[in-house]
Amino acid sequence: MNGPEISVSFAPELGLFVPHERRGGPSTVVTDGASTLGHVVESLGVPLTEVGALVVDGRETATGHVPAAGETVTVRAVPRPQRVPGAPLRFLLDVHLGTLARRLRLLGVDAAYESTDIGDPALAARSAAERRVLLSRDRGLLRRRELWAGAYVYSDRPDDQLRDVLGRFAPPLRPWTRCTACNGTLRDAAKEDVADLIEGGTRGAYEVFAQCEACARVYWRGAHHDRLAAMVAAALEEFGEAVR
Template sequence: MNAHPGSAEITVQVAPGLALFVPHKRRGGATGLKVDGTSSLGHVVESLGVPLTEVGSLVVGGRDVDVSYVPRGGESVEVRGVVRPQDVPGAPLRFLLDVHLGTLARRMRVLGVDTAYEAVDIGDPALATRSAAERRVLLSRDRGLLRRREPWAGAYVYSDRPDEQLRDVLDRFAPRLRPWTRCTACNGTLRAATRDEVADRLEDGTQRSYDVFAQCADCGNVYWRGAHHSQLERMVADALAEFGPDGAARTTTGTEPLPHD
């Protein structure tokens, strides 16, 4: 940020888990920043590259302050990460993922987490507007998208590997897990179906080989325990073993993103 005439300097200490957002020359300890006496602390933190979705608290002189606080010269600021599990008040916990997180979206749906996702890029403004309109937590690896003011809530996805992405989201938000209850194609709810009810949607080989089916109440897609079901069962078992059906992690992870394998 540009300093105005007569501007002063503050010292900012960013939590280690948020260091990846900060330019390399400003990592590794406290950094000095010019302030102009009018810009909010939220603006100052964003000027460092840290999305406010990743900030759990801002501490000045030993006390928590709001992002609207205007810092004064000589003050020391701590930028702390989100405390996990993160509380998202005011609505049922639901998610919206951007176009680059399709695998994560499907895995969240397998676990029964309400997850909206578009397979085509509808653009940042539309995503932000949908997050606000439907009160969904917007998940993205796009820092610019998370800096927009419109989303109802948001979170940065730290890894580019789907296994790590899933663990990070479950650890951070502790959603209730209800495996096999959502359609992986449209996020609709699944219901048990008989072979006769779905016969017109099945090939002859599938009709002969399987007895247990489910069908999406919204789009009509039919599901059965096919060749890849064992892989999905392992993913579900691992999630339930680590986080439980209510999403409460069995291990304490503090305020940092889960480490990469």
């Protein structure tokens, strides 16, 4: 770039995305005089999914603004909780976030997940077609223009990832209502109706069952229930009561 110089500062929360020398205060950026402010910010490493507001000389400005020489730009972080207008809150997770997808489903959050790598264009297209917030740690994927909405997942640890998403979007929690395998809706099931789908020991030991309306998988309070129940209880304590 060889054009107007502007001054840009980033919110501390965005420090992960920008070079060290641009953290902590304003820095000079040379633009080409034609690119939009949104393009400039992304060229500096910050996906627009993580930007809450662009403030130019004290006024909030659209991403389509073309910077002029001498302008002072402040790039704010996305607010939390973040509201996603225009559709029920639903998520789409990329191939690397399978554990997070299962934990969101355990809490009753609509979380579609691609268990194979279908490629960035297909993921972005599905986000747009189904109006789902795409969750990913791939910054390049989050810059794709066809996305309906997206969010960067800041940690590589599933516990922290779950807290990050719940804290950012505050989705309604309806524990034990979704299939952790396919994201389908669970319904109560009588033992006799699912007897052919479970082993004899399970039939003798348990009386309460649920079944996925989409994939027919059967659930009961087995050996892992206490661990899952503790996870659910912790999420409800920190992020709100379950929706009835």
